[in-house]
Amino acid sequence: xxxxxxxxxxxxxxxxxxxxxxxxxxxxxxxxxxxxxxxxxxxxxxxxxxxxxxxxxxxxxxxxxxxxxxxxxxxxxxxxxxxxxxxxxxxxxxxxxxxxxxxxxxxxxxxxxxxxxxxxxxxxxxxxxxxxxxxxxxxxxxxxxxxxxxxxxxxxxxxxxxxxxxxxxxxxxxxxxxxxxxxxxxxxxxxxxxxxxxxxxxxxxxxxxxxxxxxxxxxxxxxxxxxxxxxxxxxxxx
Amino acid sequence: xxxxxxxxxxxxxxxxxxxxxxxxxxxxxxxxxxxxxxxxxxxxxxxxxxxxxxxxxxxxxxxxxxxxxxxxxxxxxxxxxxxxxxxxxxxxxxxxxxxxxxxxxxxxxxxxxxxxxxxxxxxxxxxxxxxxxxxxxxxxxxxxxxxxxxxxxxxxxxxxxxxxxxxxxxxxxxxxxxxxxxxxxxxxxxxxxxxxxxxxxxxxxxxxxxxxxxxxxxxxxxxxxxxxxxxxxxxxxx
DNA sequence: GCGGCGGGTGTGGTCTGACCACAGTACACG
DNA sequence: CGTGTACTGTGGTCAGACCACACCCGCCGC
Numbered sequence: 001x002x003x004x005x006x007x008x009x010x011x012x013x014x015x016x017x018x019x020x021x022x023x024x025x026x027x028x029x030x031x032x033x034x035x036x037x038x039x040x041x042x043x044x045x046x047x048x049x050x051x052x053x054x055x056x057x058x059x060x061x062x063x064x065x066x067x068x069x070x071x072x073x074x075x076x077x078x079x080x081x082x083x084x085x086x087x088x089x090x091x092x093x094x095x096x097x098x099x100x101x102x103x104x105x106x107x108x109x110x111x112x113x114x115x116x117x118x119x120x121x122x123x124x125x126x127x128x129x130x131x132x133x134x135x136x137x138x139x140x141x142x143x144x145x146x147x148x149x150x151x152x153x154x155x156x157x158x159x160x161x162x163x164x165x166x167x168x169x170x171x172x173x174x175x176x177x178x179x180x181x182x183x184x185x186x187x188x189x190x191x192x193x194x195x196x197x198x199x200x201x202x203x204x205x206x207x208x209x210x211x212x213x214x215x216x217x218x219x220x221x222x223x224x225x226x227x228x229x230x231x232x233x234x235x236x237x238x
Numbered sequence: 239x240x241x242x243x244x245x246x247x248x249x250x251x252x253x254x255x256x257x258x259x260x261x262x263x264x265x266x267x268x269x270x271x272x273x274x275x276x277x278x279x280x281x282x283x284x285x286x287x288x289x290x291x292x293x294x295x296x297x298x299x300x301x302x303x304x305x306x307x308x309x310x311x312x313x314x315x316x317x318x319x320x321x322x323x324x325x326x327x328x329x330x331x332x333x334x335x336x337x338x339x340x341x342x343x344x345x346x347x348x349x350x351x352x353x354x355x356x357x358x359x360x361x362x363x364x365x366x367x368x369x370x371x372x373x374x375x376x377x378x379x380x381x382x383x384x385x386x387x388x389x390x391x392x393x394x395x396x397x398x399x400x401x402x403x404x405x406x407x408x409x410x411x412x413x414x415x416x417x418x419x420x421x422x423x424x425x426x427x428x429x430x431x432x433x434x435x436x437x438x439x440x441x442x443x444x445x446x447x448x449x450x451x452x453x454x455x456x457x458x459x460x461x462x463x464x465x466x467x468x469x470x471x472x473x474x475x476x
Numbered sequence: 477g478c479g480g481c482g483g484g485t486g487t488g489g490t491c492t493g494a495c496c497a498c499a500g501t502a503c504a505c506g
Numbered sequence: 507c508g509t510g511t512a513c514t515g516t517g518g519t520c521a522g523a524c525c526a527c528a529c530c531c532g533c534c535g536c
Contacts, residue, residue: 008490009291020330020466022414027332035517036288043493046284050438050516052293058324060331065517066499072516077333082324090405092258093298094265095315100402104346107403112346159279164338165345167328168406178259247517271487280521304486310487359492429507480535489525496519506509 008043012051015041020075029074031061058082079163083171096181102236106224107173109153110217112160113204114171118213125205130205132201142184147175150177152201183231190214193230197223246281250289253279258313269299269311280448286365296320321409323386329413336417340474343410347391348455350398350407351442356451363443366393370439383432390414390439421469431468435461 006014019025031037038045052073055061059082063073090096094181116123131152135145152171155170187193200223207216228236244252254301257263272290276283290311293299297320328334328428354361369390388411395407425431429458438461445454466474 017327017330020327025331035516038491044489046287046492049284050288052517053288053328054292057296058327059333060327064389064518065497067515068500071499075331077328077331079324079328079333082328086324087402087473087488088292089255089296089298090315090317090320093313093315094253094264094316095297096402096405100400103400104402104406105344107349109341111349162338162341164325164334164342164410168342172402179431191486196386273487282518284521290488301488301528302528305486308531419527431530457509477536482517482520482533484531485529486533487529489527491509491524491532493520494520494522498516498518500514502511504511504512505525506507 008047009050009054011043012037012048013054014080015053016051017153025075027077029075030234031075033072057085058139077130079167080117080170085175087171096175098175098176099236101176102224102228103174105176106236107171107219108165108169108172109156109224110220112157112162112165113208113216113220114213115160116156117208117211119215122157123208125155125208128152128159128205131155132198134199135201140188142194143181144161146180146184147179149197149201155206180231186231192226197227200226246285246312247288247292247449249281250275250279250286251292254289254293259394263313265313265315269313271310295323296371302381318406318408319462321405322412325409325413326415334413337416337474339410339414340466341433343407343414344474346403346410347394347408348458349464350395350403351446351454351458353449353451354394354397355446358443360449361397361446363393363397363446366390366443368399369393369468370436373436373439380428380432384418384422387435387439394442418469424469431465435465 016025016031025031031052032040034045034048038048041048052061052063055073056063059078059080060075061073062076062078066069087096091098091101121230131148135148135152140148154166154173157166160166184190184193197217200219201205204216204219204223207219225236254263254269263269269290270278272283277288279286282460290299290301290358293311294301296420297316298313300314301311301315305429325334325339328338328341345386354363356370369386371414373386378386392404392408392411396403398404422428438457442457442461445457
């Protein structure tokens, strides 16, 4: 049977995936100890560790040394970290062009705000509004402002309640974090630009609050495309 | 300095990421041998292997034993596999609800077809059309049909030229592959459903070919929402 | 001189065993 | 009854060994 030759760590990974799919493992559960897992599966401990390392980076488990209920490898399923690592490294390795990352973010965020504005129930945007208040402080450095900016955009995704979009947006954002920082340094006037960004943020939130999906979408598109054009000196779309 | 306590494998990962960002490593390049890397960074070989395993699953490198130019760890930056693994496992671990995966796919694919239909240059859809021809064969099993279906939808993303969307769509698709298979088994009439799917695929491609973005988007939404409703017995949107 | 073949060499893949730091736990001692 | 200490089991790491593999080079036979 060709293709059966799996490497030892793949066997471990598949075993754990099968346990997840079958319900033998659920979020909050402990994985068996590394040594026990190795013995059960008939592989070496180092192979088990390679599989666990993958699961950890992917955000599926959290490991802790020591003893007691909080020690060991625990299923957590927090996708944000894994998505960020994946996208950050893919951008670094030139597998993901920055323009594609921005375009994807544009599509998702436009859909998110349109969805929020069009929702039958008014979404809870208190957290987003608080972030905007914090961004009004004149004492903020550029880095602090950008960090709050990231949190604001992410809070919109969170408000949509879509786990996949939230994680993906987090990944996209962290992938281009370095470029956003570098771009901010080359701006003619940071004070001017940041003031404009503040206003655009408020306008986006306002369009959501007044339930105007098309307007919210339009403002998000202008917001992201505008900032991209300003920091890259060439348009986003070919 | 708190937070400096990095685990050995993280040191390796950060070192490689830094090399990528600085341009010391580029796609196609070979990484140093595991033993050399371990010696350079002052860590054990097992720690190096854990980091390389992560990079491999994330789709950044390809490893091969033996000797010669094709052996060793090579930077490849193929995001599809990593995205698939991440999303598949997150769904398995219940971090990603299936409905969120489908919603995200809907958003991205709708944007893709609208973009293709609205592009100034007619996109190349020969590959997509060929897949539809192949799907017309009456000898196909359900699994074979679904496999071609996956390829068709993925070919649309590929035609858009956006690497991030292509990889994300591949991941989303593989994450719900199991559910699509299970859903197909519960259908009242597979022959009837597959015939409808064939027609909808043709209609989507036609709307792109005639440059009607709104129509293409509408048809994609109906296509995906329809199949979801048929296989899940409840609507996609709350 | 030429061609093939066989070992040399370096690669990843795996296992074993050992040690460490850590945290909770149980037990002995005051 | 309280307290503290040794014990136990966890992940984290390293060192060393062996294997299979694939290339490459040089030897040997023709």
